Amino acid sequence: MRLLEHDPELGQLLDAQRREQATHELIAHVTAVEVGEWDGARLADVDPRNLGLIVLEGVLAREVVLEEFVSTELLGAGDIIRPWPLDPEPSLLPVQTRWNALSPARLALLDQRAAAVIARYPEINAVIVDRLIARSRRLAIEQAISQMKRVDDRMLALFWHLAERFGRVVPDGVQVPLVLSHRLVGELVGATRPSVSTALAELTARGELTRRDDGTWLLLGHPPAVPDVPGPELIRQRRRLTPARAQGASG
Template structure:
């Protein structure tokens, strides 16, 4: 978890060259500007460890900061409202402002953060943003990250509107595989341990409904939860088919 530092440790956090950690932020810069920005745009970083993330304890939290840029790892933002929970998964490249969750709203909701996979975040504070002003291309890429997050949220919202829970599960796993998946000979592997409860929070379904749908999908060979909690999604080409002999034998048995 990102823990508050002692008052005497103001400079103890490791510094990093942001464009070295995230080169895509400089893709709109020419070679000379990229070289200058790489040396100029330094900031501090902090680790993320699995478990609840107490963002309220963040040192340096300020509305003047652009936010935290996730460099690696996966974080769940969970919104609890009227007894139900809706979740959003965030990863490398996402720009977040977790300290803004405490603002007063007409709809009372409790926001929690949970680190699912270890990683690191960079603090884009006011000093960093002042130096970044000399490189408009970097600011444009940060805006692109915000827009990309909005698009992903809209996609998950659309998935949650699908009538059948099993189709929601397949769709949301495929959606996450576009970002975190790995192609294997058996299908596409999503290396995230997502429980039935969390999948329900992602697709707008109760856990028992998710468990029932997931069991049916596993019997059909379309979606497999592996022993380590990760997920394997299969398309029509990778779904196992019965051997011809077994099919013929079953037909003979049925004909008797």
């Protein structure tokens, strides 16, 4: 598969001539992942010298388990992952990592051959590094959200945070098209499932957040940081400035 045809933003810094050349040279194998638990370390093509995987479609959940506590990170199109780390899990803490596909996903394997091609294109390397930094920035934001005192505030902040990447403007608000259970939301904001259920009831009563019949979520009103701009209008404005891959993911 020609990777730049499926992930064109990876070549956004290339001029026209180099982009055409890179499109023909950069070939990646694609792995399909079904909904449910996924062990990326057991991919048939896994080699510790491979660079990693790029998410082309779908949403993955990376769960870090410490005793009975679980912290979850959501990953979508454009994210770069490497489920076969060189360093083992920390030995002084009982930590485990689990992967789940929340929707059918397609992943592009950056093997050694693809890595050799990428090495000839610093422009592509710059985009890869930028994506890794963006992922770390999102994690820092989510950590800050988990420090908010009230669970309803955490949930509202989380869903506006997710809407910035996955949100879709619909007639009655901003849809976050991810099917997230109350348990999973709790793992994202650092709260128990009963606390999430109680907070959701409060947010629904206030007309700020509701769960739709299909399991996805609907934001109403204004984002916390921009109280004077309706959410749908803000999402429309950002879509004019942000890459197409950030516009949504099914779940």
